[in-house]
Amino acid sequence: MGRRDISKLRRAEYAAAAYRALMRYGNDGTSLARVAEEAGVSKANVLHYFKSKEALLAAALRYANAELLREAVLLLGEARTPLERVYAVVETNLSPTSFRPEVAHAWIALCAGVPYVPAYQRIQTVIYARMRSNLIGPLRSLLPEEDAALLSDLMTTAIDGIWLRCGLSLDGLTRQAARAQLEAVLDARLPDSEERRAAKIRMLEVARILVKARR
Amino acid sequence: MGRRDISKLRRAEYAAAAYRALMRYGNDGTSLARVAEEAGVSKANVLHYFKSKEALLAAALRYANAELLREAVLLLGEARTPLERVYAVVETNLSPTSFRPEVAHAWIALCAGVPYVPAYQRIQTVIYARMRSNLIGPLRSLLPEEDAALLSDLMTTAIDGIWLRCGLSLDGLTRQAARAQLEAVLDARLPDSEERRAAKIRMLEVARILVKARR
DNA sequence: ACAAATATGAACCATTCGGTCAATCTATTA
DNA sequence: TAATAGATTGACCGAATGGTTCATATTTGT
Numbered sequence: 001m002g003r004r005d006i007s008k009l010r011r012a013e014y015a016a017a018a019y020r021a022l023m024r025y026g027n028d029g030t031s032l033a034r035v036a037e038e039a040g041v042s043k044a045n046v047l048h049y050f051k052s053k054e055a056l057l058a059a060a061l062r063y064a065n066a067e068l069l070r071e072a073v074l075l076l077g078e079a080r081t082p083l084e085r086v087y088a089v090v091e092t093n094l095s096p097t098s099f100r101p102e103v104a105h106a107w108i109a110l111c112a113g114v115p116y117v118p119a120y121q122r123i124q125t126v127i128y129a130r131m132r133s134n135l136i137g138p139l140r141s142l143l144p145e146e147d148a149a150l151l152s153d154l155m156t157t158a159i160d161g162i163w164l165r166c167g168l169s170l171d172g173l174t175r176q177a178a179r180a181q182l183e184a185v186l187d188a189r190l191p192d193s194e195e196r197r198a199a200k201i202r203m204l205e206v207a208r209i210l211v212k213a214r215r
Numbered sequence: 216m217g218r219r220d221i222s223k224l225r226r227a228e229y230a231a232a233a234y235r236a237l238m239r240y241g242n243d244g245t246s247l248a249r250v251a252e253e254a255g256v257s258k259a260n261v262l263h264y265f266k267s268k269e270a271l272l273a274a275a276l277r278y279a280n281a282e283l284l285r286e287a288v289l290l291l292g293e294a295r296t297p298l299e300r301v302y303a304v305v306e307t308n309l310s311p312t313s314f315r316p317e318v319a320h321a322w323i324a325l326c327a328g329v330p331y332v333p334a335y336q337r338i339q340t341v342i343y344a345r346m347r348s349n350l351i352g353p354l355r356s357l358l359p360e361e362d363a364a365l366l367s368d369l370m371t372t373a374i375d376g377i378w379l380r381c382g383l384s385l386d387g388l389t390r391q392a393a394r395a396q397l398e399a400v401l402d403a404r405l406p407d408s409e410e411r412r413a414a415k416i417r418m419l420e421v422a423r424i425l426v427k428a429r430r
Numbered sequence: 431a432c433a434a435a436t437a438t439g440a441a442c443c444a445t446t447c448g449g450t451c452a453a454t455c456t457a458t459t460a
Numbered sequence: 461t462a463a464t465a466g467a468t469t470g471a472c473c474g475a476a477t478g479g480t481t482c483a484t485a486t487t488t489g490t
Contacts, residue, residue: 006467007466025331045467115316161372161374161376170343185400188399221437256438
């Protein structure tokens with residue numbers, strides 16, 4: 001049975017390599033040869049574990065998604081109130097592991113491929129569904145149904161826009177500037193309050209601690 | 216000198232064909248052969264007018280940009296007050312000529328190529344600079360400097376996010392929903408007022424008239 | 431009318447792509 | 461130790477890519 005283990009290992013290894021290639025070279029720049037080189041093995045061997053390039057890239061994006069999910073779960077686990085849950089989502093999307101041009105590159109490449117690669121479409125749908133459910137839950141307990149839905153959607157679009165700018169990195173969009181923008185989005189519907197400020201500060205602190213602990 | 220005219224004509228013709236191909240097939244799906252087919256001429260002929268594929272695609276995006284610019288100029292020309300100028304920008308980005316999945320596809324492809332194609336980077340920089348200057352001018356006369364800058368940036372990111380979603384078209388993001396989101400963004404800093412509602416209604420009407428007239 | 435300039439397209443080139451295959455190598459097991 | 465199942469690889473394939481060449485057709489100025 002010592003041989004089955006290596007199969008799981010290789011699959012994870014090559015998915016990670018494909019993700020690195022996706023970050024560095026973009027969607028069309030990521031060839032099987034490049035992924036194989038990244039993993040230090042032959043192209044044929046990569047195809048031995050993934051029957052097609054599409055399957056490989058889908059695995060790569062599931063891998064990346066799982067990475068972000070781990071971060072989200074950790075932060076949301078520490079959130080005690082609805083407001084803290086909202087800020088947990090904000091800080092998750094601004095965490096140093098996610099909010100990097102390389103990661104954003106991979107994500108934009110994913111978006112660009114959505115119309116042509118069915119697997120990408122499915123992954124993207126999952127990501128959006130999770131984002132929405134994470135946001136609309138806490139918001140519903142803070143706002144009228146209609147406003148909760150609107151603010152949830154608006155937060156999602158704003159996060160999309162911020163990640164896009166991060167990926168383009170034409171101007172150096174800092175984490176602070178991005179945070180200020182998302183804060184302003186919340187201003188649109190969420191009244192300023194002492195609890196809100198406290199929730200923001202606490203989740204920022206929790207995020208800081210988790211990042212430090214991770215390293 | 217009747218010969219130089221055909222050169223300009225062909226260049227515009229092939230740029231438009233390249234743009235159509237970009238919308239339909241994405242960045243890597245757009246080959247010289249495909250563009251040539253789209254234009255109904257030979258591949259070599261296309262390359263006769265554009266020395267490289269990169270030059271062709273750059274021209275295609277300048278063409279698309281000019282298309283949107285024309286729309287923006289028309290709307291902004293009808294705006295009489297700062298508030299109307301803000302809503303002119305909003306309606307420009309939601310106009311039926313721009314706010315279509317095909318157009319958004321091309322734009323996402325452009326974004327995905329930015330890190331690798333220098334020409335794309337330059338075009339994207341120009342687009343953002345124009346958007347910012349169109350927004351920050353009127354906003355400065357309505358808000359403190361700091362808020363004007365923040366709201367301008369936030370409007371830009373929100374528009375990015377909306378276009379991205381339009382391109383993915385996983386959920387059918389309607390023009391109305393997008394307009395509601397941008398309206399909510401303005402709520403974050405711009406006080407509700409009679410003038411604001413009037414400005415919104417007027418630019419919406421102007422946009423409607425212009426679209427009808429165009430056809 | 432004619433030579434120069436330009437426009438055009440078919441065939442072609444080298445390269446890269448995703449993917450296949452038969453041949454090796456390796457490690458477990460009988 | 462011998463057999464075997466799985467891991468790994470280099471060589472190779474057809475298709476498609478961006479880009480070039482060159483012979484032919486068309487238009488232009490004189």
